[in-house]
Amino acid sequence: MSPLGEAALALARRGLPVFPVRAGGKQPLIPGRHRDDKPAADQCRGECGGDGHGCWDGTIDLDRVRAWWERWPSANIGVRTGELFDVLDPDGTEGIAALVTLPGWATRPDCWRAWTGAGAAATW
Numbered sequence: 001m002s003p004l005g006e007a008a009l010a011l012a013r014r015g016l017p018v019f020p021v022r023a024g025g026k027q028p029l030i031p032g033r034h035r036d037d038k039p040a041a042d043q044c045r046g047e048c049g050g051d052g053h054g055c056w057d058g059t060i061d062l063d064r065v066r067a068w069w070e071r072w073p074s075a076n077i078g079v080r081t082g083e084l085f086d087v088l089d090p091d092g093t094e095g096i097a098a099l100v101t102l103p104g105w106a107t108r109p110d111c112w113r114a115w116t117g118a119g120a121a122a123t124w
């Protein structure tokens with residue numbers, strides 16, 4: 001298993017739903033299942049049973065995660081947000097300046113931080 005695959009498994013073991021994204025990028029790696037079916041593309045979040053739903057493919061199923069990273073060992077790791085947690089990803093110095101003015105920012109609980117490809121800190 002590649003280092004990225006091991007990292008994806010570690011995140012999934014912590015309960016974070018992961019999915020493969022393009023190496024060095026942000027776009028989901030699995031082609032959209034309903035690309036040619038506009039109503040389904042807008043509505044299906046994986047209920048059809050297959051992969052290809054962007055962030056909705058995110059899973060904590062270790063066998064599924066392992067299979068993805070065995071197939072695409074250099075895939076970057078996407079983590080679905082909006083359920084267990086959200087991410088604050090300020091853009092540039094103006095974004096960071098605005099973020100620190102949020103009520104409660106100074107007393108926020110301890111959060112994870114990740115460095116983005118552009119060198120900014122995203123707070124989870």
Ligand SMILES: [Zn+2]
Binds near residue numbers: 033034044048053
């Ligand atoms: Zn579907």
